[in-house]
Amino acid sequence: MDTKHADFIREAIRMARNNVESGQGGPFGALVVKNGQVIGRGVNRVTGNNDPSAHAEVEAIRDACKNIGHYWLKDAVIYASCEPCPMCLGAIYWARIKTIYFAADNKDAARAGFDDSFIYREFALPREDRSVRSVQFKDSERNQPFDHWIRMENKARY
Amino acid sequence: MDTKHADFIREAIRMARNNVESGQGGPFGALVVKNGQVIGRGVNRVTGNNDPSAHAEVEAIRDACKNIGHYWLKDAVIYASCEPCPMCLGAIYWARIKTIYFAADNKDAARAGFDDSFIYREFALPREDRSVRSVQFKDSERNQPFDHWIRMENKARY
Numbered sequence: 379m380d381t382k383h384a385d386f387i388r389e390a391i392r393m394a395r396n397n398v399e400s401g402q403g404g405p406f407g408a409l410v411v412k413n414g415q416v417i418g419r420g421v422n423r424v425t426g427n428n429d430p431s432a433h434a435e436v437e438a439i440r441d442a443c444k445n446i447g448h449y450w451l452k453d454a455v456i457y458a459s460c461e462p463c464p465m466c467l468g469a470i471y472w473a474r475i476k477t478i479y480f481a482a483d484n485k486d487a488a489r490a491g492f493d494d495s496f497i498y499r500e501f502a503l504p505r506e507d508r509s510v511r512s513v514q515f516k517d518s519e520r521n522q523p524f525d526h527w528i529r530m531e532n533k534a535r536y
Numbered sequence: 537m538d539t540k541h542a543d544f545i546r547e548a549i550r551m552a553r554n555n556v557e558s559g560q561g562g563p564f565g566a567l568v569v570k571n572g573q574v575i576g577r578g579v580n581r582v583t584g585n586n587d588p589s590a591h592a593e594v595e596a597i598r599d600a601c602k603n604i605g606h607y608w609l610k611d612a613v614i615y616a617s618c619e620p621c622p623m624c625l626g627a628i629y630w631a632r633i634k635t636i637y638f639a640a641d642n643k644d645a646a647r648a649g650f651d652d653s654f655i656y657r658e659f660a661l662p663r664e665d666r667s668v669r670s671v672q673f674k675d676s677e678r679n680q681p682f683d684h685w686i687r688m689e690n691k692a693r694y
Contacts, residue, residue: 387673394681398688405681425692428601430608430630436589443586450588459681461672464659465630468623470668471655472588477669481678490682491693497629501622502660510628511635514619515545520639523552523563523617524648530556534583535649 386411386457387481393421394434394459402426405459405490406434410442410475412454418442434458435466439473449536450474460487463494464501544569544615545639551579552592552617560584563617563648564592568600568633570612576600592616593624597631607694608632618645621652622659 386409393407403422410418420437424430435458443449451473460482462470470478484495505512527533544567551565561580568576578595582588593616601607609631618640620628628636642653663670685691 383673384675387675388677391675391677391681395684398681398684398691401691404694405685407681424607424630424694428605428607429598430601430632430694431589431594431598431627440587440589443588447586449582449586459678461663461670463626463630465623465626467659467668468621468626468655469589471658472582472621472623474588475668477671479671479673481673481675482682483672486679486682490679490685492682497626498659500629501625501656505619510625510633512619513635513637514641515541515637515639517542517545517549517639519546519549520617521644521648523549523556523565524640524644524650526553526556527563527648533556533559536562536582536588 382414383457383479386416387459387479389416390434390457390459391481393419397421397434403432404492408434408438408456408458410438410451410454410456412442412446412451417445417451417454431465433463433466435462436469439469439475443473452476455479460484460492464497540572541615541637544574545617545637547574548592548615548617549639551577555579555592561590562650566592566596566614566616568596568609568612568614570600570604570609575603575609575612589623591621591624593620594627597627597633601631610634613637618642618650622655 390407406422418441423432455477458480548565564580576596576599578592581590613635616638
């Protein structure tokens with residue numbers, strides 16, 4: 379890996395370490411980088427912000443999108459102190475980020491009590507076999523929002 | 537399904553429909569309910585807020601957590617106008633929500649151009665076979681944030 383990659387990874391790790399010391403959240407940090415420039419930063423703020431979605435990667439994506447004024451981060455990459463969980467990986471896909479560089483992996487995280495392998499296993503199951511119960515109500519109006527969307531002109535697609 | 541369930545589902549659908557009409561985002565709405573009371577609401581704000589993570593379910597979870605002042609939503613359920621995507625399902629797991637009631641399913645969504653089955657399939661693949669490239673850099677400091685976390689006393693676990 380070249381020096382620049384090493385610097386960004388080391389910076390994400392430093393942010394993760396400082397975040398523990400500040401008491402604002404868990405030991406995770408992430409950077410979004412485009413054309414060699416940092417365009418977004420995030421650390422875990424789950425407990426500090428009372429937001430279970432405030433993982434470092436999601437926070438870094440939100441910050442980058444705010445900074446560039448768009449909801450896609452095409453041609454950007456993300457550096458994370460640890461391998462992303464399923465929620466963060468989903469956010470990375472929706473943001474159109476194409477490459478993830480990470481330092482610690484999910485085995486390292488599990489040793490510190492952060493085990494998301496359970497959620498990865500759940501996702502691979504059919505909906506009826508997951509521990510979170512999913513119940514469909516086929517309300518007769520369920521397709522109305524989609525019908526409105528399809529008919530709408532000049533909509534912002536994403 | 538009893539009347540209350542039907543009312544909450546219908547309300548999530550109404551929010552989704554109104555959100556299209558307001559031009560702030562996609563055709564999705566969600567409610568977090570605890571003890572029969574709505575404690576959080578969300579609609580899709582991806583384009584309106586320039587936030588790819590601002591799906592209805594994530595927004596509803598964030599709103600509920602803000603309202604109750606905690607990052608867990610134990611004993612709460614979520615009503616969604618459509619079946620959750622992988623990112624939202626991840627957020628539901630992290631929020632400790634145990635039941636999801638939804639109206640439209642992913643086939644209905646796909647007909648309107650919202651197809652997340654690709655992401656579900658990607659999640660089931662080993663990291664090296666996914667279309668988003670994942671590269672681990674085993675930086676010698678990669679476990680420092682976790683070591684700090686393990687040593688820290690009085691930390692807020694989540």
